[in-house]
Structure formats: C-alpha cells, structure tokens
Amino acid sequence: MIDDVTSAAAPDNADAIDWAILENKYSATLAEKLKTLPASPGCYIMKNARGVNIYIGKAKALRNRVRQYFQKNANHTRRIRQMVSEIRDLEWIATDSELEALILESNLIKKHHPGYNVRLRDDKSYPYIAITLSEEWPRVMYMRKLRMQPKEKDKYFGPYTDTDAVRETLRLIRRVFGVPCGYRDPNQSRGKACMYYHIGQCTGVCVGKVTHDEYMAVIEDIMAFLAGKREELVDKLLAQMEQAAEDLLFEKAAHLRDQISAMQKLIARQKVVSNPSEDQDVIALVTDNGNTCAEMFFVRNGKLIGQEHFMLENASSEDLGESLQAFIKQYYDNAAYIPREVLLSTDIAETDIIESWLRQKRGTSMDILSPKRGNKRELVEMAKKNADLVLKQLKFKMATDEKRIFIELSELQKAIGSPTLPRRIEAYDISNIQGHYTVASLVVFENGQPKKSHYRKFKIKLSEGKPDDFASMNEVLTRRLSGSLRKSEAFAELPDLILVDGGKGQLSAALQAVATSGEQQVTMIGLAKRNEEIFKPGFPDPIVLARNSKALHLIQRVRDEAHRFAITFHRNLRGKSVRASVLNQIPGIGPTRRKALLKHFGSVLIIKDATLEELIAAPTMTTPCAEAVYVFFHSDN
Numbered sequence: 001m002i003d004d005v006t007s008a009a010a011p012d013n014a015d016a017i018d019w020a021i022l023e024n025k026y027s028a029t030l031a032e033k034l035k036t037l038p039a040s041p042g043c044y045i046m047k048n049a050r051g052v053n054i055y056i057g058k059a060k061a062l063r064n065r066v067r068q069y070f071q072k073n074a075n076h077t078r079r080i081r082q083m084v085s086e087i088r089d090l091e092w093i094a095t096d097s098e099l100e101a102l103i104l105e106s107n108l109i110k111k112h113h114p115g116y117n118v119r120l121r122d123d124k125s126y127p128y129i130a131i132t133l134s135e136e137w138p139r140v141m142y143m144r145k146l147r148m149q150p151k152e153k154d155k156y157f158g159p160y161t162d163t164d165a166v167r168e169t170l171r172l173i174r175r176v177f178g179v180p181c182g183y184r185d186p187n188q189s190r191g192k193a194c195m196y197y198h199i200g201q202c203t204g205v206c207v208g209k210v211t212h213d214e215y216m217a218v219i220e221d222i223m224a225f226l227a228g229k230r231e232e233l234v235d236k237l238l239a240q241m242e243q244a245a246e247d248l249l250f251e252k253a254a255h256l257r258d259q260i261s262a263m264q265k266l267i268a269r270q271k272v273v274s275n276p277s278e279d280q281d282v283i284a285l286v287t288d289n290g291n292t293c294a295e296m297f298f299v300r301n302g303k304l305i306g307q308e309h310f311m312l313e314n315a316s317s318e319d320l321g322e323s324l325q326a327f328i329k330q331y332y333d334n335a336a337y338i339p340r341e342v343l344l345s346t347d348i349a350e351t352d353i354i355e356s357w358l359r360q361k362r363g364t365s366m367d368i369l370s371p372k373r374g375n376k377r378e379l380v381e382m383a384k385k386n387a388d389l390v391l392k393q394l395k396f397k398m399a400t401d402e403k404r405i406f407i408e409l410s411e412l413q414k415a416i417g418s419p420t421l422p423r424r425i426e427a428y429d430i431s432n433i434q435g436h437y438t439v440a441s442l443v444v445f446e447n448g449q450p451k452k453s454h455y456r457k458f459k460i461k462l463s464e465g466k467p468d469d470f471a472s473m474n475e476v477l478t479r480r481l482s483g484s485l486r487k488s489e490a491f492a493e494l495p496d497l498i499l500v501d502g503g504k505g506q507l508s509a510a511l512q513a514v515a516t517s518g519e520q521q522v523t524m525i526g527l528a529k530r531n532e533e534i535f536k537p538g539f540p541d542p543i544v545l546a547r548n549s550k551a552l553h554l555i556q557r558v559r560d561e562a563h564r565f566a567i568t569f570h571r572n573l574r575g576k577s578v579r580a581s582v583l584n585q586i587p588g589i590g591p592t593r594r595k596a597l598l599k600h601f602g603s604v605l606i607i608k609d610a611t612l613e614e615l616i617a618a619p620t621m622t623t624p625c626a627e628a629v630y631v632f633f634h635s636d637n
Contacts, residue, residue: 016071033090034070037063041101042094043108046116049088055116058105060098066090077318083116098353099360106333118314118326127166128158128336131223137185137205137212138219140173142166156336157226160308169226176258177222178203179215188602190609227337228279228300234260278302284345284383285324287317288391294327295387297379299339307383309390320346328354328368338362344370345380404550405448411551412497415543416536418523422497423447425555426480427562428510429501430460430472431570439573440476441566444495445558454490457569470509473500477513494522501559503528503542507535527559583607586632588625596620597629608633 042062046055059065068074069084076084095101109117130143133153143156160166173179174196181202183189189206196202203210203218210218224233241256282297292315298306310331315323325348332338338358347370348354355368371377409421416422425445432438438460444451458479460472477498485491500506507526514522526535532552533542545552582604583594596619601607607615607629615626 016067016073030087030089034067037066037092038094039063040094041096041098042092043101043105045091045093045108045112046083046087046114047089047091048086051089053112053114054086055083056105056108056112056114058098058101060101062092062094066092077316079116079314079316099356102329102350102353102357106329109330110333116314118312118316118323120310120312120327120330127160127163128156129160129166129169129226130157131155131219131226133219135185137181137215139180139184140170140219140222141180142170155223158336159331159334173222173225174201177218177225179205179218179222181206184602188606190606228298228303228305231301278341279339280341280343280379281339282343282379282383283324283328284380284387285312285315285320285327286345286384286387286391287315287320287323288388289395291391291394292317292323293387293390293394294324294331295383295390296331297383297386299379307386309387311394321348324348325350325354332358332361338366340366342366342368343376343380344368345384346370401448408448408550408554411549412554415545415549415551416497416523416525416534418497419521420496420523422495422523424495425497425499425558426495427499427501427558428473428476428480429559429562429566430469430476430506431563431566432460432469432472437570437573438472439566439570440472441562441569442476442480443558443562443565445561448554450561455565456485457565459573469502470505473502473506474509474513477510478516481513481517481519494519496523498522498524499555499558499562500524500526501529501562502526503533504535507537511537525555527555529559532556586628588628593620593625 039061041058041060043056043058044062044066045053046057048054057065069076069080069087093104095104109119113119128143130141131154132138132141133155158166178196178201181189181194181196183194183206186206186208191207193204193207194202197204197206203215205215221233221236237256237260241253241260244250244253244256278299279301280297280299282299284295286293286295292312294310294312296308296310297304298308310327312323312327315326324344324346328342328344328348338361342358348368351368355366358366358368369376371380409423412418413421423446427443427445429441430438431441440458440460442456442458444454458476460475462471462475477500479485480491498510500510503526507524510524510526514524524537527533528535528542531542531544532547533544534555535542583589583597589597597607598604600618601610610618610630612626612630615621615629616623618626621629
C-alpha cells in the first residue's frame with residue numbers, strides 16, 4: 001500500500017460484505033486491505049491480476065467508498081460490475097481534505113490512463129491559442145499542450161476541438177491585428193521586413209514601425225478579442241480611430257476602421273442569450289448507443305461566442321451525473337478560463353467540492369448550477385439539442401464509413417485472394433539518397449483508417465552507403481518479424497495483410513525475411529507505383545485493378561501514407577545531419593553551443609550572416625568561440 005495507515009479497525013458497514021466469498025472470489029490479500037482502509041479522504045487505485053491500474057477514484061472517506069464496490073447487494077452499473085470482477089489488488093493515498101483528493105485524482109488519471117475511468121477521447125490532442133507573455137515581444141501561437149510552470153506568464157485560450165477553427169481564428173487575428181509577425185522578434189529580422197508586412201498583415205514590428213508599448217497594446221486587444229470582450233474592444237478602437245482622425249493620422253484611422261468593421265461583422269453573428277454582464281459555460285451531456293457527447297456553449301458578456309463538443313469514453317447512460325462530473329474535472333483541469341457560472345444539464349453529486357476547486361483555480365467566487373426552469377434552463381436545453389445533433393451526425397457517419405470500409409476491404413480480399421478480410425494492414429517503404437540516410441517506414445491501417453500510434457520508423461543499418469532497396473526491405477521485415485518489435489503488445493499478432501511499396505524485387509526480399517523468421521500464414525503483396533500493378537507471391541503476372549476500383553484506392557492510400565512517413569523521417573534525419581555537420585567542424589562548438597546557436601538564430605544561414613558582436617551576444621557563447629564561428633564562415637572572404 002502507498003498509505004502508511006495500519007489501523008485494522010472494523011469498518012462501519014462490515015456486515016455488508018461477505019468476507020468468505022470475497023476471499024474465495026478475489027484474494028485474501030485484497031480482503032485484508034479492505035479491512036485496513038482508513039476513514040480519511042484520499043484516492044484509491046484498483047488493479048487487475050497483471051498489476052495494471054484499471055480505475056482511479058477519490059473519496060471523502062476511503063473506507064466507506066471503496067468497500068461499497070464489494071457489498072453483497074450493490075446496485076452497480078454494467079461498467080462498474082465488469083470492473084469489480086477484474087479487481088485483484090488496490091492501493092490508496094490518504095489526503096488531508098477532499099479537495100486535495102480531487103486534485104490528486106486528476107493528476108493520477110492523467111498519469112496512468114486507467115481503462116475504466118470516464119475520459120475525453122484523445123484528450124492530449126486538443127489545441128490552445130497561446131499568447132507568449134513570457135517573451136519580450138509576445139507571439140500568438142497554436143499550441144498543443146499547456147506549459148503551466150510556476151513562473152509561467154503565458155496566457156492560454158481553449159482547449160478547442162476544431163483544429164481548423166483555431167487556425168482560422170489565428171488567420172483572422174493576423175488580418176485584423178497584424179500579429180504575429182513573420183519573425184520571432186525584431187532582432188531576428190536584421191532590418192528586413194517579413195512577408196506578412198508586404199501584404200499588409202503585420203504591424204511592422206520587424207522593421208521598427210511600432211514601439212514596444214504600441215505592440216503590447218495590440219496584444220492586449222487580441223487577448224480581449226479571444227476572451228469574448230468584443231464590444232468593449234470595438235468601443236476602444238472607435239475612440240482610437242476618432243483620435244487618429246483628429247490628429248490627421250489618416251492611414252492609422254483607416255487601419256482602425258478596417259479592424260472595427262471586421263469586429264462588428266463577428267458581433268452581428270453572435271446571439272444574445274443572457275444578461276450582458278454574465279459569463280457562463282453551459283454543459284449538456286447526451287448519450288446514445290454507447291456514444292456520449294458533452295456539448296459546451298461559451299457565453300461571454302451575455303452573448304454566445306462559441307461552442308465545442310467532446311466525445312467521451314466509458315461514459316454510462318445509467319448514471320449521466322457521474323459521467324458529467326468526470327468530464328467537468330477533466331475539462332477544467334486544463335481550461336484556460338473559468339467563468340462566473342457553469343450551467344449543467346444534470347445534477348452531480350460533488351457540486352460543493354468541485355465548486356471549491358474551481359473557485360481556487362479562478363481566484364474569485366463561481367457557482368455550478370443545474371437550472372430547472374427559466375432562461376438558464378432554455379440555454380441548457382439548446383445545448384442538449386446540439387449534442388443530440390452531433391450524435392446523430394456521428395451515428396450516420398459511422399454507419400456510412402463502416403459500409404464503405406467493408407466494401408473496400410471485401411473488394412481487396414477478393415482481388416488478392418486473401419483467406420481473411422484484411423482489417424489490419426501493415427505497409428512498408430524505403431527512402432534514401434544514393435544509399436545514404438537510408439530509412440524505412442511502417443504504417444498501420446485498421447478497418448481502413450490509419451492507426452498512428454502503431455506507426456514505426458527504422459534507420460537501416462546493413463545497406464547503409466549503397467542504394468539497395470531490396471536489402472533494406474529484407475532488413476526492416478526481419479526486424480519486424482523477428483526483432484524486439486514482435487514482443488510488443490501492438491505487434492504480437494501478424495497483420496491480415498503486409499503491403500510493400502515496390503514490385504517483384506521488393507516483394508521477394510520481404511518474402512525472404514518471412515521465410516527466415518519461420519512464419520507461415522502471412523498474406524503479402526507488392527504495389528508497383530509506375531502502373532499501379534499488384535504483385536502476389538507465386539503469380540508471375542501482376543494483378544491490374546480498374547482505376548476506379550475501391551480496393552485500389554484503399555491500398556493506394558495505405559502505400560502513399562507509408563511513403564509520406566518515410567520521406568518525412570528521411571528529410572528530418574538528413575536535415576539534422578547537414579546542420580550538425582557544418583557546425584561540428586568549428587573548434588569549441590560542442591553539442592550544447594550548437595543547439596543554443598541554432599535555437600537563437602534559427603538556421604545555419606543566419607549564423608553565417610551574423611556579425612561578430614551578434615555571435616558574442618548569443619547564449620552560451622564566449623568571445624573566442626564567437627571568433628571561431630565568425631572566422632570559419634568568413635575565412636574565404
């Protein structure tokens with residue numbers, strides 16, 4: 001156990017558990033741990049027979065909450081019943097308060113990703129818009145992960161689920177506010193205007209057209225825009241425009257006029273749904289046939305400024321309140337802003353403790369409400385209707401996709417004479433330049449869709465220095481079938497189909513690797529790009545599918561993805577080698593200084609053009625090292 005509690009005091013509800021049945025069905029060890037659970041707040045971690053964390057929860061009183069799972073007449077949902085049947089061990093961590101337990105629970109779930117907890121699908125991938133206030137000249141950036149360090153000054157907005165909408169917002173910010181510049185800061189530009197300045201989408205910070213104070217005022221406006229304070233921003237810009245006109249600064253006044261026009265078009269599309277002073281998040285949870293959607297409306301200053309929807313895993317239709325509560329804890333753990341009110345479609349059990357947590361994060365008071373009537377209930381119902389629409393669209397898309405994928409896979413199975421439907425396809429490609437920097441890619445498609453978590457890349461060893469695609473293909477298949485990769489859970493089983501990029505030669509090399517590994521039932525084909533011919537072992541003539549064949553389109557997608565992945569890895573590897581090889585030749589420039597120079601200047605070309613004074617001022621550089629770099633690049637001049 002993690003906790004040091006050793007008291008074996010009899011729990012309050014001891015008679016609710018049949019200890020003989022528990023010891024027989026589970027284990028005596030688990031039964032002993034249940035008897036020694038403390039009555040304090042804390043977190044508990046359920047484990048299966050392999051020691052894997054399958055569920056993490058928090059409790060106001062650990063002894064009472066954990067023991068409820070094992071009571072004789074417990075009325076659990078189907079998901080919880082399945083989870084309890086797998087429990088073989090447990091650990092706990094006692095805390096001083098329920099609030100501490102809630103925060104600890106959130107951190108443990110993020111660390112361990114237990115299989116039975118309700119969680120956001122792909123929660124790591126939701127993007128943010130970041131304002132880098134920690135930098136002298138802040139940038140407006142698309143960011144995938146919060147960097148909330150103790151002294152972090154950066155401001156974040158999000159998370160968002162629509163990546164395209166985030167990028168469109170950034171494009172709008174560039175058009176309206178002229179930020180970000182094409183350079184990291186004015187010093188990097190070396191007096192040259194960026195591309196965006198020439199097309200009227202940069203304030204001119206790169207060529208000294210605005211002061212630092214003027215630039216920071218623009219950043220403040222952008223943060224107000226992203227926070228939804230758009231009417232206040234328009235009033236501010238109107239005052240600035242009138243002042244600029246009075247000062248005969250007509251170019252500045254015209255620019256402000258364009259900004260105001262763009263802002264007013266956005267405001268006109270926003271719906272007034274609440275009192276002008278209210279900031280609210282509205283959350284509705286809807287479930288249908290195993291799919292659960294959390295719909296969020298964002299109300300700022302009484303206007304609906306946006307919405308997002310999140311799909312949940314392991315959510316239970318039998319207890320929407322529990323699922324909604326889990327979503328709230330996960331979403332607001334990373335949320336960049338917490339409003340004055342959060343309106344919910346369903347009551348949750350831990351309203352008080354979650355309110356305390358959010359008040360602590362917000363820094364001021366806030367309320368969680370589940371309205372039953374009035375305007376606030378109408379808002380919740382509108383969110384529920386939108387969630388219903390999302391689920392209907394998802395259901396239709398899934399049905400359409402499943403039908404399309406089944407047709408594609410069936411056609412491919414028939415075309416190549418595969419004994420099984422090729423639901424899992426592994427594809428391989430080789431990339432090199434005259435035998436140098438030779439790499440291979442492995443991409444995986446399951447049910448017609450890429451499974452990127454199973455993508456792998458390889459540096460080819462045996463054929464390095466000579467352009468031998470056949471030997472390279474043999475090596476990568478050998479490493480896949482006989483190497484350490486085969487021992488991993490993702491690649492323990494063979495795929496339904498192996499696809500190699502190439503014709504008879506590449507296919508023959510792959511078959512040799514299969515023979516060496518001792519595998520038997522491996523269906524394999526090669527796809528030659530020139531005429532899109534399919535080569536199959538034991539058949540002298542290629543299979544030629546019609547250009548409009550769905551099976552052909554499927555394997556082309558798989559082959560092209562393998563090629564893209566290999567080319568990307570090859571370019572990155574070659575680029576790193578080229579950058580490193582030039583700076584490696586300079587005495588006194590080791591890995592740390594090389595990395596610092598590239599980070600500071602951005603490229604070898606900019607380092608080459610830098611003055612001696614600029615090199616001396618760079619991080620980690622000394623005067624002798626700076627002189628060595630300068631002499632290296634200018635010795636022929």
